[in-house]
Amino acid sequence: MTKKRLGVFKFASCDGCQLQLLSCEDELLELADTIEIAHFLEATSLIQEGPFDIALVEGSITTPADVERIRHIRQQSKILVAIGACASSGGIQALRNWADHHEFIAAVYASPQYINTLATSTSIADHVSVDFELRGCPIDKHQLLEVLAAMIADRVPRTPRHSVCMECKRRGTVCIAVTKHLPCLGPVTQAGCGAICPAYDRPCYGCFGPAAQANCKTLSEHYLAGDTTETVMIHALRNMSAAANVFQIESDRIESRQPQDKT
Amino acid sequence: MTSERKITVNALTRVEGEGALHVRVSGDRIENVRLAIYEPPRFFEAFLRGRAIEEVPDITARICGICPVAYQMTSVHAIEKALGIKIDPGIRRLRRLLYCGEWIESHVLHMFMLNAPDFFDCHSGIELAARFPDRVNNGLRIKKIGNRLLEILGGRAIHPVNVRIGGFYHLPTRDELQSQLPDLRWAFKSAIDSARWISGIEFPEFNVDCELVALQHNDEYPMNEGVIASTRYPAIDVDQYEDHFGEHHVEHSTALQSVRRDGQTPYFLGPLSRLELNHTQLSAAAKQLLETDCPPLPMRNRFHSIIARSVEVVHALEEAIELIETYSPPNEPFAPYVARAGAGCAATEAPRGMIYHHYEINDDGTVASSKIVPPTSQNQLQIESDLLAYLPRWLNESDEKIAAEAEKLIRNYDPCISCSTHFLTLTMERS
Incomplete structure (x- = not known):
């Protein structure tokens, strides 16, 4: 061959x-x-x-x-x-x-x-x-x-499209979004990194882009109802995958309801 | 010969990032050498504005995939300086361990995969491995051990996630680090053996005097702090950097070129400069290696950079072993601080040379402005100036041969072109 x-x-x-x-x-x-x-x-x-x-x-x-x-x-x-x-x-x-x-x-x-x-x-x-x-x-x-x-081998690659949360559970990491109320992007971010950030006591910042069927709006509304400010949420979404479709839509949505809160 | 020659290397290879080289030759004289960095600009300094200082180390890491630690740590040091944050000595030792990991993996990658193939007429590290399988395999194993240190301390080797202002998000346990000792001790012995093999290579001669610049520290081989020392000028504090070194924007490059303001002259950064200015601070085994197996100092032959790199790998491994053997976790992973307005700068030693950052911070803890000066943009003028001196000896050769020799010289500087955010294609014009 x-x-x-x-x-x-x-x-x-x-x-x-x-x-x-x-x-x-x-x-x-x-x-x-x-x-x-x-x-x-x-x-x-x-x-x-x-x-x-x-x-x-x-x-x-x-x-x-x-x-x-x-x-x-x-x-x-x-x-x-x-x-x-x-x-x-x-x-x-x-x-x-x-x-x-x-x-x-x-x-x-x-x-x-x-x-x-x-x-x-x-x-x-x-x-x-x-x-x-x-x-x-x-x-x-x-x-x-x-x-x-x-x-x-002419086959389709097997790379998961589920969220970082699944990797956290497998790793046995306690959820920092639930226990520490930190604005973790794990629920909307695609797996692949091994859920490193929560294991290192910090929220996921979205390196792998949106997971399949990511519900960004519900997640950000949940965080915004707590201590997270609009600017922090917009910046969390506007990182390495800022222009990934659903991240962009959500950061623009938050920004448009807070016109004075420009990034 | 009276015709004009124009020699172009459209894409430099075995360097990090992309650039080109243009050489114009008139008769037996080289008229002009232009190192063109066509790496597209990514505007880091612009989009850092308005971001929270806590986000800065994650963003600046993305400037360079090969030395992300140098970028994120230099920004952290500068911001800590601006806010007057005091760092626990235990955290400082872990930060040196992080630098050791990056120096090991970046240097060994450059030595075996990018640079050594030049001295054996190989196109790649993979071809070199076919000729010297044990040497290259051992090199790859040392690199992996360096990467493993970064993975434990940083979460991952490329774009580590664990660095934060004031320290780390999460401290490694004693067991996690000590489990690496057997591998590190093997790597230490193997690195000494590699350094001896490398120093035995027959290198081209290219000795031209120049100004060597590196950090210098009274108590340690410089990684994350020190004064800016030079072989030609008195040492200065880091906060005087911008008074003594300036940047120019030249037409052929998306990288800004740095010069010593006094005389507008080039200066040379990297392992040869660090060794020259700091050899008394080397670890015991590295110092002995330098005395018994390496060319005598001062080493000015640019092709000896790979020897300096191999000595620094031995140092980094010996220091890493010492840091781990004596490690006990600090009480807190990071120092607390209150964000406020301020300004601060820092310089650290990336594997390829000194890197400088300056930040102005708003009172709400966001970045007002930043200035990032990578090692390669500082070395760029020195590389052009060295090519002008080195290439005339090859002028009777074909354009292909000249281009190949130019690329070999350039690799000694371990140019990091993506870093320069702003590097290399060879065009050679002959007249």
């Missing part, structure tokens, strides 16, 4: 998700025997052309050139997998979507005329068809290995 060809590509991001591939210390060399790493700038100076059987795409689309580049990658790739919160929802840099991006450029750069970016940071699926989205900020390396194994 000929090896499948893998391409790893980066758009606006921190590099953390593709780094998870190099963090597979026990599996990396075996993986390199199983699959042909044809394009992976961070790992190899041997740059090969497409087509690719599997493309892993990290990062969000933020420049006019990126809009063209992702189309080219899509055309060359049989299966395209978006990895991480940036690729699946625009990432933390999507916070610009709520701001005046010219003001943002002027706030950071002395010569704004040298900077060429789009007003928004958007997901890969906003531009091309995506075959699978692997969530997380960062993605979990075991889930990444599952996705690669599935793609190599």
Whole structure:
């Protein structure tokens, strides 16, 4: 059997998700025997052309050139997998979507005329068809290995869509939303991280984006009825997955009823 | 030769993040070197405004997936300075342990996966592993042990969740940390062996004097605090940083370039600078390794950076073992504080060099403004200046060869381009 060809590509991001591939210390060399790493700038100076059987795409689309580049990658790739919160929802840099991006450029750069970016940071699926989205900020390396194994075997990856709450229960962590009244996003956030934050005595802050059938409105109304302020709730939703559909709808809903409470 | 040559490396490889290099050559002279950071800007300093200070370490971690600890911890130190928060010595020791974890995993990744392949004509760490399976496998195992420290202390290795202003959300137990001692002791021995192997590599020669800058501390090898020391200027306190170092926005780069204000000159950060300015503070085994197996100080050959990195890995492992052996959990995981208006700055040592943050805080505990100066934007001008000096020896070679040699030099700085938020493609123009 000929090896499948893998391409790893980066758009606006921190590099953390593709780094998870190099963090597979026990599996990396075996993986390199199983699959042909044809394009992976961070790992190899041997740059090969497409087509690719599997493309892993990290990062969000933020420049006019990126809009063209992702189309080219899509055309060359049989299966395209978006990895991480940036690729699946625009990432933390999507916070610009709520701001005046010219003001943002002027706030950071002395010569704004040298900077060429789009007003928004958007997901890969906003531009091309995506075959699978692997969530997380960062993605979990075991889930990444599952996705690669599935793609190599031509099967569907098994990654749960349920909420972080399920992982907390399995881990035996006492619920901090119930016992400490902390605005934990676990009930509306997709599992995958292993429910780390509650186990470390802090509320979940939504790294893996919305879970299936997330009821954000009920959850935020519950927290807002307690000690949580609108600003805290809006900011909790506007983090790494700020522009993920249901998180965005809910943060905008809270903001619109509190027009003076701008973020 | 009178024709113009323009050599371009469109995408630098085995570096973190994306950038390009453009070189213009006229006859036998290099006219211009431009390190282009085309990593799209992500505007962290802009969207931090208005966020609660408690959210800052989670946000700044996202600047870089390879050294998130350096980003989140530098912001935490700066905010603590602004609020005058006193840190328990036990918490301080755990913070050093967190830095040890990040130095180990980031350095070993760079040594075996990104940098060492250059010295054996390999394209990747995976090719290197086919030639030296035991060396690379041991390297990967050391990296995993560094990551494990981050997982215990931080919850996870990339974007740890346990760092907060005043300390940690949750303290590790003595048993959790001590269970790592057998692995750490193996890694310590293996890292000494790796460092000896690395220092035996035949390196290209490139010795050019330059200003070395690093934190310096009276009692310890610098990680999270110290004065800013230099081989050319008197040491300064961190809060004088902006008086002595400035940033320029250049057209070819989304990264701001830093200079020493006096003379507008480049300066060099990273493991070679730390070693030069702090070798007396190395742990016993690292100091002995430096004396018996490494080139004599001062090491100016940029290609010796990998040796300095391997010495620092030994140091970090020895210190981690000591910190864990003597660990007893502090009484409280974090120091209490009251948010108020204020301003504060801090500098710490990311694996690739010194990083500086400055915050202004509103009286309601939100960020009024921030300034983040990553190590790579500070090294950028030094890299360009070094390429100007290094590349002429290769001018009779093909463009491909020149591009490859330029990339090899650049990897010594362990540039972290996503970090620079703002790095690298090679174009070479010859005339």
